[in-house]
Amino acid sequence: MTQAIKINNLNYQYDDTQTLFDDFNLTIESGQWVALVGHNGSGKSTLAKLVLGLIAANAGEITVFGVPLTVETVHEIRGQIGMVFQNPDNQFVGATVADDVAFGLENQQLPSNDMPSRIDEALNIVGMQAFKDREPHTLSGGQKQRVALASVLALAPKIIILDEATAMLDPDGRDTVMQTLQALKARFGKALTLITITHDMDEATLADRVVVINDGQLILDGTPAAVFSQRDLMHDNGLALPFAGELAAQMQPAPANYLDERELIQWLSRLKK
Amino acid sequence: MNNIMIGRFVPGDSFIHRLDPRTKMIGTFLYILVMLWANSWASYAWTAIFVLGLIRLTGQPFKLYWDGLKPIFWLILFTVVLQLAFTPGTPVLYRLGPVVITTPGLINAIYVMIRFVLIILMSTILTLTTPPTSIANALEMLLGPLKKIKVPVAELALMLSIALRFVPLLMDETQKIMNAQKSRGMGFSTGGPVKRAKAIIPLLIPLFVGALQRALDLANAMEVRGFRDAVQRTKYRVLHYEKNDGLAFAGLFVFVVVFVVTKRLF
Amino acid sequence: MAITFEKVNFSYGAGTTLAHAILHDVTVNMPSGQVTAIVGQTGSGKSTLVQHINGLLKPTQGRVVVDDFELTARTKEKQLMQLRQKVGIVFQFPENQLFANSVLEDVMYAPLNFGADKVAAQAAAETALRRVGVAEALWQKSPFELSGGQMRRVAMAGTLASDPSVVVLDEPAAGLDPKGQAELLQLVLELKSLGKTVVFISHHMDHVVAVADQVVVMHDGRVVAKDTPAVLFNRDLDWFKKMKLDLPKAGQFAEKLTAAGMKLPERPLTLTQLATAINTEVGHE
Numbered sequence: 001m002t003q004a005i006k007i008n009n010l011n012y013q014y015d016d017t018q019t020l021f022d023d024f025n026l027t028i029e030s031g032q033w034v035a036l037v038g039h040n041g042s043g044k045s046t047l048a049k050l051v052l053g054l055i056a057a058n059a060g061e062i063t064v065f066g067v068p069l070t071v072e073t074v075h076e077i078r079g080q081i082g083m084v085f086q087n088p089d090n091q092f093v094g095a096t097v098a099d100d101v102a103f104g105l106e107n108q109q110l111p112s113n114d115m116p117s118r119i120d121e122a123l124n125i126v127g128m129q130a131f132k133d134r135e136p137h138t139l140s141g142g143q144k145q146r147v148a149l150a151s152v153l154a155l156a157p158k159i160i161i162l163d164e165a166t167a168m169l170d171p172d173g174r175d176t177v178m179q180t181l182q183a184l185k186a187r188f189g190k191a192l193t194l195i196t197i198t199h200d201m202d203e204a205t206l207a208d209r210v211v212v213i214n215d216g217q218l219i220l221d222g223t224p225a226a227v228f229s230q231r232d233l234m235h236d237n238g239l240a241l242p243f244a245g246e247l248a249a250q251m252q253p254a255p256a257n258y259l260d261e262r263e264l265i266q267w268l269s270r271l272k273k
Numbered sequence: 274m275n276n277i278m279i280g281r282f283v284p285g286d287s288f289i290h291r292l293d294p295r296t297k298m299i300g301t302f303l304y305i306l307v308m309l310w311a312n313s314w315a316s317y318a319w320t321a322i323f324v325l326g327l328i329r330l331t332g333q334p335f336k337l338y339w340d341g342l343k344p345i346f347w348l349i350l351f352t353v354v355l356q357l358a359f360t361p362g363t364p365v366l367y368r369l370g371p372v373v374i375t376t377p378g379l380i381n382a383i384y385v386m387i388r389f390v391l392i393i394l395m396s397t398i399l400t401l402t403t404p405p406t407s408i409a410n411a412l413e414m415l416l417g418p419l420k421k422i423k424v425p426v427a428e429l430a431l432m433l434s435i436a437l438r439f440v441p442l443l444m445d446e447t448q449k450i451m452n453a454q455k456s457r458g459m460g461f462s463t464g465g466p467v468k469r470a471k472a473i474i475p476l477l478i479p480l481f482v483g484a485l486q487r488a489l490d491l492a493n494a495m496e497v498r499g500f501r502d503a504v505q506r507t508k509y510r511v512l513h514y515e516k517n518d519g520l521a522f523a524g525l526f527v528f529v530v531v532f533v534v535t536k537r538l539f
Numbered sequence: 540m541a542i543t544f545e546k547v548n549f550s551y552g553a554g555t556t557l558a559h560a561i562l563h564d565v566t567v568n569m570p571s572g573q574v575t576a577i578v579g580q581t582g583s584g585k586s587t588l589v590q591h592i593n594g595l596l597k598p599t600q601g602r603v604v605v606d607d608f609e610l611t612a613r614t615k616e617k618q619l620m621q622l623r624q625k626v627g628i629v630f631q632f633p634e635n636q637l638f639a640n641s642v643l644e645d646v647m648y649a650p651l652n653f654g655a656d657k658v659a660a661q662a663a664a665e666t667a668l669r670r671v672g673v674a675e676a677l678w679q680k681s682p683f684e685l686s687g688g689q690m691r692r693v694a695m696a697g698t699l700a701s702d703p704s705v706v707v708l709d710e711p712a713a714g715l716d717p718k719g720q721a722e723l724l725q726l727v728l729e730l731k732s733l734g735k736t737v738v739f740i741s742h743h744m745d746h747v748v749a750v751a752d753q754v755v756v757m758h759d760g761r762v763v764a765k766d767t768p769a770v771l772f773n774r775d776l777d778w779f780k781k782m783k784l785d786l787p788k789a790g791q792f793a794e795k796l797t798a799a800g801m802k803l804p805e806r807p808l809t810l811t812q813l814a815t816a817i818n819t820e821v822g823h824e
Contacts, residue, residue: 039716039717039718039719040686040687040688040715040716040719041686041687041688049493052497054493054496054497075499075501078496078497078499079499081497082497082498083494083497085490085493085494086714087487087490089442089487090486090487090490090491090494091490091491091494092438093435093438093491093494093495093498094406094438095404095405095406095434095437095438096404096406098509099406099509099510102509102510103495103498103500104498104499105507105509106506106507106508106509107498107499107500107501107506108499109505109506109507110507111507112507112508112509112511115507115509119509133284135441136438136442137441137442137445140581148494151498152498155498155499167713167714168713168714170580170581170742171742171743171785172580172581172783173581199716199717238716238717238718239716239717240717243788243789243792243810244792246810247792247810247813247814247817250810250811250814250818251814251817251818252818252822261792261795265792265795265796265799266799268796268799268801268817268821269796269799269800269801271821446635449630449635450635450636452590452595452628452630453628453630453633453635453636454636454648455595455623456593456595456623456626456627456628456630456698457623457627457636457648457649457652457697457698457701458620458623458624458648458649458652458653458701459652460620460652474638475636475638475639475648476638477638478638478639479635479636479637479638482635482637482638482683483635
């Protein structure tokens with residue numbers, strides 16, 4: 001399998017005194033959906049900024065599809081990675097939805113005539129084509145985040161990182177963004193590497209792989225089932241299990257293995273019979 | 274905050290809406306230039322008729338324009354009173370101590386008021402029918418020749434369009450911070466200028482900090498989407514002059530000709 | 540301190556072309572010393588409603604009574620100080636209101652405005668900072684040097700420092716991680732135990748169930764229900780769909796169980812209730 005992102009012996013300090021990452025290693029395979037989880041301040045967002053070269057590491061190596069991140073390659077690497085940030089308002093560059101999606105295309109110097117079709121296509125994927133001419137302040141938070149996702153998709157990146165993209169949304173907005181992500185994954189499959197940074201465990205269950213970080217340390221790494229079977233370790237790191245996991249822990253008798261929501265419901269309905 | 278009409282865009286599909294923003298900007302500029310040159314009732318009447326005609330063409334209710342005038346009512350009144358009170362001449366209509374109201378003063382005051390109102394109405398037509406980005410875009414193209422003398426036109430236009438995009442957001446933010454500090458007992462400042470200046474610190478600091486944070490976030494978002502500089506970019510919105518723009522320029526020409534004739538004759 | 544809304548209507552820009560009605564004929568009361576949760580989808584009028592409690596907005600028609608203070612369209616601006624001393628509001632993302640050179644100074648802002656002298660204001664600020672759990676080592680620091688979670692606490696202390704009898708919290712848990720959310724709910728219960736009247740806006744039904752004595756449901760600017768959580772969340776599922784409201788997670792899970800053939804006697808509201816109900820159900824067989 002190709003390695004989408006490889007982080008080797010990463011060192012990063014906030015200032016001269018506070019070390020966040022010390023000899024940190026992580027490899028993300030191409031085509032995976034990885035949930036990077038941890039409580040606020042655990043370092044998960046900083047990691048994303050390091051990968052994109054928005055901040056510089058003190059030591060260590062980051063490679064993206066085999067290309068080491070350096071001052072010379074940073075623009076090439078950013079061309080491969082799309083990122084959606086937490087605050088929906090602070091990443092909306094254009095005056096309208098279409099203008100915002102166009103922003104990245106303009107930077108790529110795509111000919112003007114080719115833009116409308118690319119914009120329509122991207123907006124179609126996230127279900128925002130009907131809002132093409134709307135101004136940002138007339139949209140809900142969830143809609144703005146879907147536009148941000150379309151702006152990223154228009155650039156056809158191989159990797160998309162969502163940095164707490166649902167943290168500021170209401171439940172409705174969060175649901176639509178998560179549905180959009182699932183649709184994306186279904187559409188692009190292995191051609192798209194998806195990294196969602198979150199502290200919502202119900203979101204993390206959707207991923208192929210969950211990586212738990214605390215204070216710049218990798219705590220747990222594995223399938224959702226493997227990670228969420230470590231209930232005590234999760235609690236020690238200020239995290240809860242998905243609802244089904246917390247419920248299963250209170251069942252008498254408890255199921256032998258970790259079950260996700262669908263599996264738990266099946267298990268329970270069989271118990272009854 | 275909701276009733277500020279200046280600079281507000283109202284979407285529509287009128288003749289004026291569909292014009293190229295450059296046409297509208299040139300038209301507005303030319304109109305104001307010509308109008309300031311009016312000096313008789315007849316010439317003012319013609320400029321007013323022209324504006325009212327344009328307002329009809331925008332397909333928007335006159336009430337919207339009227340709302341646009343309201344916020345600057347006091348400014349107009351102030352200027353009118355100044356003109357009224359301090360224009361010397363004869364005949365004198367009214368005298369109260371140092372204040373002398375003369376016929377030329379009265380006429381001047383009315384002229385000034387008409388000018389004010391017409392300038393506001395004309396600019397409201399522009400902003401009401403043109404999205405802010407189009408204005409920035411048009412400005413960039415119209416000022417294009419200045420690039421030759423090293424004026425960073427592309428950068429300025431991008432800055433302008435981003436600034437315009439953040440105006441509603443910052444207005445909203447101001448309101449929120451004001452609400453928060455009022456809830457914490459921020460009073461309506463009484464006392465000397467120093468005390469008053471101090472009283473607005475709890476508003477200004479959060480506003481600046483917030484704006485700075487937004488700027489940093491936005492810079493990150495722009496960089497991640499491949500932004501390197503404002504010059505090496507293509508454009509999504511390309512401006513084209515259409516047949517209607519020809520018509521509009523013809524209309525402007527007629528306006529100027531009639532104006533000159535009116536000025537000569539009456 | 541009880542809060543009563545009587546036939547309150549509110550429109551923005553009343554009398555202009557852009558007049559926009561937000562609240563329609565709202566009559567509701569929030570009993571003294573209890574936690575009242577206000578829920579409803581975004582845009583249903585929740586924030587507009589609570590801004591009437593301390594007079595940031597005045598009713599276009601009708602009146603709001605907080606203790607012995609009556610707020611109507613005619614209430615004068617300078618009388619509002621008296622009301623705002625009784626009612627503290629913590630807004631969504633309150634860390635955006637911080638401004639002072641030090642944490643302590645920021646928290647002293649409200650008591651000073653409401654007439655306390657420096658010594659009393661500092662004492663009040665210290666009490667508030669302890670209550671929300673801001674370590675003393677941080678008190679002299681600039682609020683802008685703190686982490687997001689700490690800034691949120693300082694901002695909350697900034698509202699609590701004037702010791703209001705009514706505390707309104709507008710989505711206070713937004714953006715917090717699970718640990719921060721749990722601490723916040725604990726604080727709400729602590730405020731209640733101090734005898735304060737708490738009004739709590741939230742999208743999280745689990746938070747509502749955890750702290751609320753009663754729930755007010757807003758929809759399109761109207762109050763459409765007011766009940767205890769136990770009664771409210773046992774309503775018909777269709778009603779929640781219509782109001783675009785979630786059930787608490789335990790209730791959602793129970794609905795899925797029902798669909799899979801295991802029907803629980805009544806809809807559980809919390810994880811513990813759900814677990815007990817399932818264990819009983821399974822044990823009986």
